[in-house]
Structure formats: structure tokens, C-alpha cells
Amino acid sequence: MLDATPDCIKLLGADGNLAMMNRTGCIALNVDEHGPFGMPWIPLLPEDIQAAGRAALARAAAGQSARFPGRSETDAGTLFWDNLLTPMIGQDGEVHQILCVSRDVTSQTVLERELEDAVAREHLLAREMHHRIKNLFSLVAGLVFIADRETGGDGSSALALNLHEKLRALSRASDVAFVGAESLPAGQPVDLGNLVRALLAPYGERCEIVEQAATVPPGVVTTLALVFHEYATNSIKYGALGTAGGRVTVRWTESDGVLAFTWIETGAAIEVPDEDRQGFGTQMVERMVRAAGGRISRLWRPEGLIADLYLPIRH
Structure with a gap:
């Protein structure tokens, strides 16, 4: 027997x-542990692990180190292992034994x-x-035309059309925010400037974008889009975008x-909110x-929010 350690250690023949x-x-x-050894090792593994083993x-x-994830069932429950196989090569250059060290990664x-x-x-919640x-945007757009007709218009007044276009822009921004990476070809990077412009387009010149050329992997598009969608929504409700003359950079x-x-x-011109009360x-x-x-870190000031977002991106 090998000395007992927290790791699972096995010495295999070639x-x-x-x-x-x-x-x-x-x-x-x-x-x-007191019985004889010599039995094949692979059949002792769970069936779905045996191919990798x-x-x-x-x-x-063949003389190369190798590893694979494993699993075992014990009285204490399911254990997960990281198995590392190291060949032990003799002076003749042949593999005589294999040392397998399994580390518990449960x-x-x-x-x-x-x-x-x-x-x-x-x-799933984001998709819902x-x-x-989307349904709400469609409902509000319909109400805009109804309200215009009820006040003597025909649904095509400058105000109704302008508001309808802004609702369409918001709907497109919502598509970017919630569909995001799910609609992109696998692995294709996304131009960050294009993404942010699409999200902030409904707010026109009141949003200034200071760009640095960068791309992001599809996996973080939804996260970024949701963040900016939330910032813009809150800014309309409580901050600069809901104030005449307010701006966002x-x-x-x-x-x-x-x-x-x-x-x-x-x-x-806002009342600084209680940080403990988050929507x-x-x-x-x-x-x-x-x-x-x-x-994310936030600093609330009477003239508006300053927020910093730090996000690792891995292409």
C-alpha cells in the first residue's frame, strides 16, 4: 500500500x-484495501468516465502525461476528481509503470x-x-396613434411620428440588450463602439460616446448590453436623461x-438615493x-451618477 494522503494515488502497470x-x-x-491487486483499473470507473480514462x-x-476528469460514488456522496497520469520510463526508454494521482475537486x-x-x-429571466x-413597446406605440386620433389628429402628427420612432429605437436597443450573443455566429467578436451606439441611439445627441477601438467576445455582449440598458432606463427615471439639458458621457x-x-x-438635479435600496x-x-x-462601483452626486464597470474579456 502507498502512504495514505488526501489524494487518490494509484500505481498502474503499463x-x-x-x-x-x-x-x-x-x-x-x-x-x-487489504485484498490483492492486479485487476484492470478502467472497469472500476463509472461507465461514462471509462472512455476518457x-x-x-x-x-x-505511449510515454505522454495525460489527465481527465473523473467521478466516484461513496457513502459520503458523489466525489469529483482531476486525474493526472504520469508515465514512469525505464533506462530502456520503455514505459514500465504509470503513476495516477487523483486530486479531489468536488x-x-x-x-x-x-x-x-x-x-x-x-x-432565462432576461429572455422573459x-x-x-417587446410587447410593452408595441402596446405603447399603438396607444400613441390612438391618443393622436382622439385629440383630433390622424395618427401621423409630428409628435406621434417622433415618439413612434423613439419607441422603435428603444425596441432595437432592447434586441441588442436581451438577444445579444445568442444571435451571433459562434466566436465572432463584436465591435464595442457599434454595440454602445446601438444601445444609446434612442437618446440621440444627449449621449456622448468617447471611443477606444475594441472588440468583445459574444459571451459578454448580453452582460454589457443589460448594464447600459439599465443605466439608461434609470437615467430617464431619476437622472440626467430625465432632466432638460442633462447629458451622459x-x-x-x-x-x-x-x-x-x-x-x-x-x-x-436629483436627490442622492439610498445605496441600500436597489431595484x-x-x-x-x-x-x-x-x-x-x-x-461595478457607483458614485451618486446631485448632478447625476458616475458609474465604473470593470469586466474581464476573453476572446
Whole structure:
């Protein structure tokens, strides 16, 4: 027997049969630690893991280090392993034995799966919000024409048409925000300037964009779009875009794979809100940013919000 350690350690012959194994390995594979060894190792693995195990074993038998993810069922529940196979080569240049060290990565694996589930739920919620918002835009656009006719117009007054065009622009921005990366070809980077301009187009010249050439991978498009959609919505309700003469400046830089955005509002006259009271939309985008490895900081001033967004981008 090998000395007991937290890792699962196995010594295999070049043919893949077990020569020695520590107590942790015996428990993981449900093998009697006092019994004889010599049995094939691969059949002891769960059926859905065996193909990856055979491929890794073949590479190790050919003289190359190999690894694969594993799983075992014990009385304590399901354990997940990172298996590293290292060939032991003799003076004749042949592989005589293979050392397999399996590190317990259960906590990390469970956390990663919980995070994936959380992100999936956020995306499902975003799709539902998109559907409802599109319906709302259609409803409001219809009400604009009805109201114009009820006040003596024919639905084509300058005010009605102008408002209808702004609603259409908002609808297009909503498409960018909520559909985002799902509609893009796999792996195709997105021009950041085009994305931000599409999101802020409904607000016209009141939004100034200070650009730096950059592209972002499809995986972060939805997150970025939701952030700016939320900022713009809140600015109309509480900040500069809801104040005559108020303006917004957006700028960004990219360095060492981290995108740094700054959203600056000026010309507003607002009551500084309580930071502990955040709306549902703000909480949702903050969770999505954290899930993507980023962070948001905000500074509320009477003349408007300053927000900084830091987001890692990996092409």
C-alpha cells in the first residue's frame, strides 16, 4: 500500500492493471484495501468516465502525461476528481509503470455547476423580460396613434411620428440588450463602439460616446448590453436623461484583458438615493457582472451618477 494522503494515488502497470493504491483510492473505487491487486483499473470507473480514462491511459502508455476528469460514488456522496497520469520510463526508454494521482475537486466542481445554473437562470429571466418589454413597446406605440386620433389628429402628427420612432429605437436597443450573443455566429467578436451606439441611439445627441477601438467576445455582449440598458432606463427615471439639458458621457479603455467603462451624468438635479435600496434591474445586472468576473462601483452626486464597470474579456 502507498502512504495514505488526501489524494487518490494509484500505481498502474503499463497494461493499465492496478499494482498498488492508497487507502483513499480504495475507498473511491470501492476496492478492498487489504485484498490483492492486479485487476484492470478502467472497469472500476463509472461507465461514462471509462472512455476518457482509456484515452488518457493510452497516452500515458505511449510515454505522454495525460489527465481527465473523473467521478466516484461513496457513502459520503458523489466525489469529483482531476486525474493526472504520469508515465514512469525505464533506462530502456520503455514505459514500465504509470503513476495516477487523483486530486479531489468536488468543492470546485459543485461551485462551478451552481454558478452555471445561476447564469442559466439569469439568461432565462432576461429572455422573459425581453418578451414582455417587446410587447410593452408595441402596446405603447399603438396607444400613441390612438391618443393622436382622439385629440383630433390622424395618427401621423409630428409628435406621434417622433415618439413612434423613439419607441422603435428603444425596441432595437432592447434586441441588442436581451438577444445579444445568442444571435451571433459562434466566436465572432463584436465591435464595442457599434454595440454602445446601438444601445444609446434612442437618446440621440444627449449621449456622448468617447471611443477606444475594441472588440468583445459574444459571451459578454448580453452582460454589457443589460448594464447600459439599465443605466439608461434609470437615467430617464431619476437622472440626467430625465432632466432638460442633462447629458451622459460614456468612455472606455481596455488593458491586459480588462475592459474599464465609465458612465458620467451631468446636468441633473436629483436627490442622492439610498445605496441600500436597489431595484430589481440593478440587482440583476450586478449579479450577471459578478458572474462574469467583473465589478461595478457607483458614485451618486446631485448632478447625476458616475458609474465604473470593470469586466474581464476573453476572446
